[in-house]
Amino acid sequence: MAKSGLFRVLLVSTSGWLLTLGCGSRTGLPPGHVLGAAGSEGGAGAPAEPACNSDADCPQPPPGQCGTATCTDGACALELGPICNDGDPCTVDSCTPNGCMFLDGRVDADGDGVFASGTTADPKAALGCGKDCDDTSPDIFPGAIELCDALDNDCNGVVDDGAQLQLASAAPTRVSPLDADHSGPAGLAFDGESFGASMTTYRSHDLPSQGQFQQLTARGQLVGGPQVIARVNADSYGGALAWSGERYLTAYQDARQAGNYEIYFDLLNRKGERLIKDLRVTTADDYSMRPSVVWTGAEGLMVWEDRRFEDSGGTSAILGQRVSLDGQQLGANVRLSPVGVPAENASVALSDAGVGVAFVTLAPNDTTSINFMTASRSLDAPSPLTNIPFENADAPTVTALDDEYVVTFDQFDGIKYGPSIFGVVVKDGVMGLPQSMTTGATYAEGNATVSYGDRFVMVWADTKDGNYQLYAQSFDKKLAPISPRIRLTTTKSDTHGAALASSDDGGLGVLYTDDNNGKPQTFFTRLDCTPAFQLK
Ligand SMILES: [Ca+2]
Ligand SMILES: [Ca+2]
Ligand SMILES: [Ca+2]
Ligand SMILES: [Ca+2]
Numbered sequence: 001m002a003k004s005g006l007f008r009v010l011l012v013s014t015s016g017w018l019l020t021l022g023c024g025s026r027t028g029l030p031p032g033h034v035l036g037a038a039g040s041e042g043g044a045g046a047p048a049e050p051a052c053n054s055d056a057d058c059p060q061p062p063p064g065q066c067g068t069a070t071c072t073d074g075a076c077a078l079e080l081g082p083i084c085n086d087g088d089p090c091t092v093d094s095c096t097p098n099g100c101m102f103l104d105g106r107v108d109a110d111g112d113g114v115f116a117s118g119t120t121a122d123p124k125a126a127l128g129c130g131k132d133c134d135d136t137s138p139d140i141f142p143g144a145i146e147l148c149d150a151l152d153n154d155c156n157g158v159v160d161d162g163a164q165l166q167l168a169s170a171a172p173t174r175v176s177p178l179d180a181d182h183s184g185p186a187g188l189a190f191d192g193e194s195f196g197a198s199m200t201t202y203r204s205h206d207l208p209s210q211g212q213f214q215q216l217t218a219r220g221q222l223v224g225g226p227q228v229i230a231r232v233n234a235d236s237y238g239g240a241l242a243w244s245g246e247r248y249l250t251a252y253q254d255a256r257q258a259g260n261y262e263i264y265f266d267l268l269n270r271k272g273e274r275l276i277k278d279l280r281v282t283t284a285d286d287y288s289m290r291p292s293v294v295w296t297g298a299e300g301l302m303v304w305e306d307r308r309f310e311d312s313g314g315t316s317a318i319l320g321q322r323v324s325l326d327g328q329q330l331g332a333n334v335r336l337s338p339v340g341v342p343a344e345n346a347s348v349a350l351s352d353a354g355v356g357v358a359f360v361t362l363a364p365n366d367t368t369s370i371n372f373m374t375a376s377r378s379l380d381a382p383s384p385l386t387n388i389p390f391e392n393a394d395a396p397t398v399t400a401l402d403d404e405y406v407v408t409f410d411q412f413d414g415i416k417y418g419p420s421i422f423g424v425v426v427k428d429g430v431m432g433l434p435q436s437m438t439t440g441a442t443y444a445e446g447n448a449t450v451s452y453g454d455r456f457v458m459v460w461a462d463t464k465d466g467n468y469q470l471y472a473q474s475f476d477k478k479l480a481p482i483s484p485r486i487r488l489t490t491t492k493s494d495t496h497g498a499a500l501a502s503s504d505d506g507g508l509g510v511l512y513t514d515d516n517n518g519k520p521q522t523f524f525t526r527l528d529c530t531p532a533f534q535l536k
Pocket of ligand 2: 137
């Protein structure tokens, strides 16, 4: 009996004799013949049971190696053949009676004539077998026309490259209800079919404020009426919004706890109907406020400003919380900003590497500055702070681009705004020089952004054309403008305070405040996308 040293025969004694052939070594078996015979190492007296009744009972060759297992007279035999591996990840290697076979494993499942990067076994695997960056869509392959669809059609790594945005021809839509005394925007997200808008609405000066949700079509028409998010008899605010792919996540503050603002979390369907009982996220002394929320693809991340440490001699701080898609807190509140650094008014953006967080710090002389930090998607591993050396910097917005973050911000000395919106690039913890991104106005405020990966669109309000009006412009990763400034509003009253969301037709929804002669209301307008091939 030829017997491999790696081919172990396991003998177990129980009430009778049980002889079992152990598994062969997973790797390294040389070609050859091994045999396990029933009773060959049996003990005294007891009759041996056969090791096998059929070939299938016998140990098979290890993965990747050819061979034949046979059962003869109750004994297993394994004839090992060659190891079939041509070293090409794009072939399917298999055994034949005469040796090996290597078949072309490339796949073009969407029929656009370009192979997927992986093989039939896993078309998405990054094996370099083909250059179709999405083998489920015939509209996506190298050389395809780049359409306005929020997708990278030509597989160059850039979404909707060369496309330009213009103000839609439709008039703005009033989103706040007609019985609102006044209202302002809070959050905007696109759910694949429609926009969800959240706002804070005051029905009169005697009634508490309400957080409301309003569904709009992709073109900006109202769908149904507003939904009240928190049904409480206390001031409640509209929340930040994120779409998970199946439901909205929203985070907001309200004063139901005896006037002490706490952070709450809700899940909503497309219509804004609540799917859970409000999840209270903070139980803290003093205020918790101004939450933002992002969806990582696996869970929700909330970030807010918290005053719980001030009564014990600490400072205001930025905290975070992970939440699940069924409305459960994952872990506890996490302090993100370091001890001893006053921190408020945070913005958060999600990148492949983690999250970028910027917040405002008030200095003892009452001037503000902005600090930036990163953390993992689990909100641990906080980085050291990067301080942006700019006096009276306020209202930061973080934008995640391919391999860097941009922080845009206002300049505000507590009385008046500066003439520009400013921005700075932070890459690998190294900060560029803060620079002016807008020109021509006396006052500018209220920056908001949307990332397109290699570039971003900023919407802000300034007085270039007289009173505060909203403008949009695209910028590259170095903060250089790559589109003209587009005027979004033409109203006698000021407009400002935008929340943004891109839609799957490459357009951009803008939710904003129209001051409306002292009775501000929430409005929606949008930018339409024109693809590069139509611009030529
Ligand atoms: Ca294909
Ligand atoms: Ca394709
Ligand atoms: Ca592209
Ligand atoms: Ca596209």
